[in-house]
Amino acid sequence: MRLTSLRGRFLLSILLWVALGIGAIWYSSVRLFTSHVESQYHEELEVHVRELGGLTVLDAQGRPHLTRPLSDPRYAEPLSGFYWQITRPGFGTLKSPSMTRGALDHDIAHSPKILHRIADGPTGPTIVYGFIRQAPSGAPVHFVIATDERHLERIISAFTRELTVWLTLLALALLASGLAIITLGFRPFNRLTAAIDALRKGEARLIAGGYPDELQAVVTDLNAYVDRNAEIVERGRVEASSLAHSLRTPLAVVTDEAERLQEAGQGDAARVFLDQSGRMQRQIDYHLARVRSGGSKAGVPPRARLDEVLPPLLDAMRRCHPGKAFTAHYPTGLSMPMDADDLSETLSNLLDNAGKWARAQIRVEAREADGGHRIEVCDDGTGIEPERREAVFAIGHSSDIDHGGCGLGLAISRAIARDYGGDLTFSEVHLDGLKVVLTLP
Numbered sequence: 001m002r003l004t005s006l007r008g009r010f011l012l013s014i015l016l017w018v019a020l021g022i023g024a025i026w027y028s029s030v031r032l033f034t035s036h037v038e039s040q041y042h043e044e045l046e047v048h049v050r051e052l053g054g055l056t057v058l059d060a061q062g063r064p065h066l067t068r069p070l071s072d073p074r075y076a077e078p079l080s081g082f083y084w085q086i087t088r089p090g091f092g093t094l095k096s097p098s099m100t101r102g103a104l105d106h107d108i109a110h111s112p113k114i115l116h117r118i119a120d121g122p123t124g125p126t127i128v129y130g131f132i133r134q135a136p137s138g139a140p141v142h143f144v145i146a147t148d149e150r151h152l153e154r155i156i157s158a159f160t161r162e163l164t165v166w167l168t169l170l171a172l173a174l175l176a177s178g179l180a181i182i183t184l185g186f187r188p189f190n191r192l193t194a195a196i197d198a199l200r201k202g203e204a205r206l207i208a209g210g211y212p213d214e215l216q217a218v219v220t221d222l223n224a225y226v227d228r229n230a231e232i233v234e235r236g237r238v239e240a241s242s243l244a245h246s247l248r249t250p251l252a253v254v255t256d257e258a259e260r261l262q263e264a265g266q267g268d269a270a271r272v273f274l275d276q277s278g279r280m281q282r283q284i285d286y287h288l289a290r291v292r293s294g295g296s297k298a299g300v301p302p303r304a305r306l307d308e309v310l311p312p313l314l315d316a317m318r319r320c321h322p323g324k325a326f327t328a329h330y331p332t333g334l335s336m337p338m339d340a341d342d343l344s345e346t347l348s349n350l351l352d353n354a355g356k357w358a359r360a361q362i363r364v365e366a367r368e369a370d371g372g373h374r375i376e377v378c379d380d381g382t383g384i385e386p387e388r389r390e391a392v393f394a395i396g397h398s399s400d401i402d403h404g405g406c407g408l409g410l411a412i413s414r415a416i417a418r419d420y421g422g423d424l425t426f427s428e429v430h431l432d433g434l435k436v437v438l439t440l441p
Contacts, residue, residue, distance in 0.1 A: 007186055014178035022171045029163055034156050041152055045129045046114055048072060049145040052084050053133060056094075056141065063091045064141055074098070079123055081148030089139045104128060106142040118149065125149045188212050192219065199226070200303065200337070247280075304340035306330050306366055306375075313347055317362075321355035330366035336373050337440050342416050346424075349409035350377045350436050357381035358433070372422075375438040383434040389426045413438075 048070065055066045064086045069075070074082040075096045086094040087106035095103070102122035108115065109130025116129040126146040134140045188211050198204040206223045210216070258273030307330075314326045336343055347364075354362045358379035366375040384392060393414050414424040422440035 006189075007182055010182050011179065014175065014182075018171050018174045018178070022167050022174075026163060026167050030156075030160050033159050033163075037152060037155055037159075041127065041147065042116065042129075045116070045127060045145055045147060048084070049114060049129045049131065049143055052086070052145055053131070053143045056086055056143065058088075058091075058135060058141070061091070062088065062135065062138060064088055064094050066094070070096075081121075081123055081126075081151055082146075083121060083126070084143075084145040087142040087144070088135065089142075091139065104144045104146055106130070106144055109142040109144050119146075121146050121148060123148055123150075127152070188215055196222075203303075302337075302339045303335045304338055304343045306334045306336055306343075307332065309340055309343050310347060310364065310366075313344065313351055314364075316348075317351045317355050320352070321358075324355055324358055324360055324362060326351070326355070326362045326364070328364040328366075330364075331368075334366055334368070334373075336366075336375070338416075338420050342420075346413045346416050346438065347375070347377075349413045350438070353409060354379040354381070354434075354436070371441075373440040375440075376427075376435055377438075378433060378435045380433040384426065392426075393424070 051070060052066075055068060055070070056064050057067055058064055066086075070084065072082065074080045075084055075098050077098050078100045080098045082096075083099045083104060084096040085099065085104040085106060093103070093106070099122055104121060104126075105119055105128075108117060108119060108128050109132050112131055112133065114129055114131045116127060118125055119128045120126070121128070126148050128144060128146040130142065130144040132140040132142050191209065192207070192211065192215060195204065195207040195209065199207060206226060207219050211219050254273060255277045258270045258277060261273065262270035310328055310330075314328060317326050318324075338346075351362065351364070354377050358381045361380050363378045364375065365378070366373070368374075393410050410424070417424045417438055417440065420440055422438065425437050425439070427435040427437050
């Protein structure tokens with residue numbers, strides 16, 4: 001799975017680093033402590049077995065005995081896990097007071113050099129050290145001393161548990177500090193995200209506030225881009241208006257001359273001029289509306305609050321279409337990702353068409369849906385056959401000649417919607433009539 005969040009990546013990196021670091025510290029510390037304790041135990045046992053050999057003497061019959069007890073009192077405590085044993089084959093065995101049962105294998109001591117190994121003892125596995133010493137005559141004397149392995153394991157286990165607890169607390173502290181650092185470091189990003197969101201919703205015109213040097217350049221460039229984009233849109237609208245004005249004058253002259261030709265009895269030529277002039281006029285109006293649109297699929301879209309755009313349009317439609325009811329239902333504060341002028345023009349076209357064809361009611365519903373925005377304009381008129389619906393969006397196509405239509409309203413409205421990455425479509429309603437659906441991202 002791809003991790004796309006910077007915060008998540010930093011947290012994962014810190015988690016891995018802490019886990020590897022703490023794990024390495026835990027492993028090396030346990031290994032070092034175990035080696036140290038084992039070395040200490042082995043040294044102690046070697047010292048004790050040498051002491052045992054030094055305290056042992058043979059009596060007149062050749063039997064071994066101690067001149068005094070060993071210096072470590074644990075060898076006198078029954079089943080303490082610390083044992084010694086002196087054996088001279090044929091002359092008996094001498095055991096420590098702690099060995100109240102069982103015995104040690106004296107064959108472990110089979111060399112004058114001190115040797116050791118793990119062997120069974122009276123109370124479990126033991127670490128056994130031993131060596132032999134030749135007697136003046138007869139069999140050698142076997143010196144064996146042992147310590148239960150559980151004592152060594154208990155010390156190591158206790159250290160490991162305590163080390164694990166403290167390293168776990170250290171890991172949690174490191175993770176908490178890493179989280180705090182990330183939270184503090186990403187605070188400017190959170191502010192920038194909120195500022196861009198406000199920009200998208202139309203609550204702010206530019207990104208305000210100061211940011212760290214690493215982000216300030218991006219913020220400055222983004223604000224410049226927004227200003228430049230607004231300037232280009234406004235300049236395009238002005239240029240389009242100037243162009244339309246400059247074209248309308250000669251077009252009016254052509255139309256006037258065509259009418260004179262018609263009055264002079266040249267009807268065929270006049271109709272050609274009038275038809276082409278009308279077509280040119282529709283194309284000018286259409287493309288003028290397109291250029292005036294502030295929409296774009298790229299960049300930061302403007303926002304328009306529906307409760308500021310729609311109510312004046314409904315009042316105007318009630319005056320234009322008396323006797324017909326216009327109603328609207330939408331959440332308070334709903335904003336649409338569209339320039340207010342473009343939204344007004346689009347809804348004006350849709351409401352005017354609905355008012356012309358409705359019998360009595362026109363209903364507007366708006367909401368956020370499926371990650372986008374949706375406005376529905378429904379009327380109770382005669383509707384449009386499914387096979388004719390796409391043709392209605394063509395430039396110059398008009399289904400309402402009797403109502404004074406010129407075939408541009410729906411074409412312009414769809415073009416504006418698509419400029420903003422949305423669309424304009426028809427849909428069925430429950431009863432008669434038609435539903436026009438404006439969708440926006």
